[in-house]
Amino acid sequence: xPIVDVAYQSPITQDELRTLxxxxxxxxxxxVECPEEPFDGDLRPGDVxxxxxxxxxYDSADLxxxxxxxxxxxxxxxxxxxxxCERLRDAILDAMGPLSVGVYLSLPVAGWAxxx
Numbered sequence: 001x002p003i004v005d006v007a008y009q010s011p012i013t014q015d016e017l018r019t020l021x022x023x024x025x026x027x028x029x030x031x032v033e034c035p036e037e038p039f040d041g042d043l044r045p046g047d048v049x050x051x052x053x054x055x056x057x058y059d060s061a062d063l064x065x066x067x068x069x070x071x072x073x074x075x076x077x078x079x080x081x082x083x084x085c086e087r088l089r090d091a092i093l094d095a096m097g098p099l100s101v102g103v104y105l106s107l108p109v110a111g112w113a114x115x116x
Contacts, residue, residue, distance in 0.1 A: 001112055002028050002071040004050045009064050016096060017052065020065075023095045024050055028069055031088040031105070034076040046114065064099040067092065073107040081105050 004024060008017065025048040033039035055061065067088070071077065077084070085103040092101050 001046065002032050002048050002069050004028055004048060004070075005068040006050060006052045007055055007059070007061065007066040007068075008052065009055050012064060012099075019095055020092070021050060021052070023091070024048070024067075027088055027091040027095075030091075031084045032069065032071040032077060034074050036074045036076065037072070061102070062100070063102045065092065065096075065101045066104070067101065068104045068106065070106045070108065070110075072110050072112070078107055081107065 006020065006024070025043050028048050028050075029039045029043060069088070085105050088105075089101050089103045092103070093099065
């Protein structure tokens, strides 16, 4: 289950945020799929957690969108993580149009538990 933090600047409109919120779960799932956690194309609630945060005047990033994805470390994910970031960035640009976008993929050794 990837956790995605989206930091955005004020020029991003509410319609653009809705577009991003709609496309990110699928795009992130494709970006992190691996043999250990294959993506079957059927997203269920909680499969991808996305949190949006508008940049404050004190933030230092100059990007329109900064997308940080955290997903459990697997060797098969780690070996091509840069390409995974590029594919996700390109999917975002395809959906959103020309923006300055940064994608950061973090693969910590982690565990997850939740209630039903």
